[in-house]
Amino acid sequence: MVHTKKIISVLLVFTMLAGCIGLSVNAADDLLLPDYTMSKSQWDQYWNTVEGDNTQIALTPGADATELNLNWHSERKAAVPMVKIADNENMDNAKVFLGYSTLADNDQQTNRVTVTGLEENTKYYYSYSLGKGNWSEPNFYITRSTDSFKALLVGDIQCSALDDGTGYKDATNWNTTLNTALKKYPDTSFIISCGDQTQTGASAIEWAATLSPKAMRNLPMATTIGNHDHKGTTYQHYVNNPNSQLVSTSKTGTPYWFRYGDVLFVVFNTTNANVFESHALAERAIMANPDAKWRVAIFHHDLYGTGHHAIDNDNYMLQGVYSAIMDKFEFDLAFDGHEHYYGRSYNMLNNEKVDLDYTAKKVTDPDGTLYITTASASGKNRVYDEPYHHSWINYSYMSPELIYCEVEFTQSTFNLKTYTVEGDKLIDEYTIEKTDFTYSAVDATETLLSTDALNRVLKHFMGDYYVIFEVFDKAVRAIWNAIASIIK
Structure with a gap:
């Protein structure tokens, strides 16, 4: 009898442990994104419900991981935008957040709300409304x-309605890229889009196509302004970016920054000719986050890109200015697009390749900035007769295939893995390990003019004659410093 009781006791313990393990697994599974992949017929059926609908809600990262920004279009109405959020699908004990509206195109308005106080590793459900009634069906955010x-x-998602009037082709490819990536990495926290969300920058139909994938209701997307976005003014109506500049000389929208854990993301507008705004943005973001362990820049134009854009005169000007900003504020990484041709640079500092051992595809505490140029998420990739061989490129992959990158930040590493959608080919991987998380102090009295940005630009365009300017510049600076010391 005693022996039987011992056996029963052991079985009970194992049963309880199995139950606990099961609950743990179920809880972990509940924090993974579902499989969004669709057959063509399923996608076509779904497309019929969203085609041309620019009122689909969009999620944007908040100022930090405890916040979430939401925005959606509606007809113009004198009512307060509202979002309620709860940790259950029944929306019991939901908390309500109020927002504001601004006028948009086509007699519509943009409704923006920020949700705060979110906790880690939680599946939330949200619903939105314009006014007190007519709440949407709950959707989830993890x-x-x-x-x-x-x-x-x-x-370069770059959904276009120019060919078919709807953006179906590009939306289909974008949906395929997105769903494939999320099936492989269902624990993805958010999307980073390096500009050119639409083709014309002036079409509500194109924005409807870009926002059409189901996953966009559950996953925030941090965007930046590309040259195609800059062709029109619609970008500013389809985003709810955190920490954005209140005033900008750009007609398209304002740059911004956000933080996720120990990583600071600074999102620049390289279509804006007023580069002093970009310097001020970086300075403000970094001074507000002095303890960030990683600094990541996001912009559209490929400063050290893979194709013909990288050697345009316009791009050389941007390279001179923005590389000086990257160097001054010691950015670890820069993500960009524009080229429709994937590539990864060497670490760059002072407009030159940093001397490192790149063969192992892993570096530790490197100087300079690593630039990653994305391909087109809708497959609008450029394929030249011969690949370019720019001196700053460490690796490139020229192909019409759909391509995406998954980037991971841990306590001490940045990990990059780049895949093709078809065939799931790993075409690139790279790791940066950091043991030193210190940065140089930022002097708030210095402006963009305190950098050598102008010198970098002139050095390219003046060629051998640059030495004349260099001598003149050094003389002027010496005289200025002498005068300043006398005044002091």
């Missing part, structure tokens, strides 16, 4: 740990 996280990195 928060994750910020100690280690993944983001989907893409560029």
Whole structure:
């Protein structure tokens, strides 16, 4: 009898442990994104419900991981935008957040709300309304740990309605890229889009196509302004970016920054000719986050890109200015697009390749900035007769295939993996390990003119004659410093 009781006791313990393990697995599974992949017929059926609908809600990262920004279009109405959020699908004990509206195109308005107080590793449900009634059906949003996280990195979604009037082709490819990436990495925290969300920058139909994938209701997307976005003014109506500049000389929208765990993301507008705004943005973001362990720049134009854009005169000007900003503020990484041709640079400092051992595809505490140029997420990739061989490119992949990058930040590493959608080919991987998380102090009295940005630009365009300017510049600076010391 005693022996039988011992056996029963042991079985009970194992049963309880199995139950606990089962609950743990179920809880973990509940924090993974579902499989969004569709057959062509399923996608076509779904497309019929969203085609041309620019009122679909969009999610944007908040100022940090405890916040979530939401925005959607509606007809113009004198009512307060509202979002309620709860940790259950029945929306019991939901908390309500109020927002504001601004006028948009086509007699519509943009409604923006920020949700705060979110906790890590929680599946939330949200619903939105304009006014007190007519709440939408609940949809989910999952928060994750910020100690280690993944983001989907893409560029040039560029949905176009010019060919078919709807953007169907590009939306289909974008949906395929997105769903494939999320099936492989269902623990992705958010999307980074390096500009050119639409083709014309002036079409509500094109924005409807870009926002059409189902996953866009559950996953925030951090965007930047590309040259195609800059062709029109619609970009500013389809985003709810955190920490954005209140005033900008750009007609398209304002740059911004956000933080996720120990990583600071600074999102620049390289279509804006007023580069002093970009310097001020970097300075303000970094001074507000002096303890960030990683600094990541996001912009559209490929400063050290893979194709013909990288050697345009316009791009050389941007390269001179923005590389000086990257160097001054010691950015670790820069994500960009524009080229429709994937590539990864060497670490660059002072407009030159940093001398490192790149053969192992892993570096530790490197100087300079690593630039990653994304391919087109809708497959609009450029394929030249021969690949370019720019001196700053460490690796490139020229192909018409759909391509995406998954980037991961841990406590001490940045990990990049780049895949093709068809065939799931790993075409590139790279790791940066950091043991030193210190940065130089920022002097708030210095402006862009305190950098050598102008010198870098002139050095390219003046060629051998640059030495004349260099001598003149050094003389002027010496005289200025002498006068300043006398005044002091």
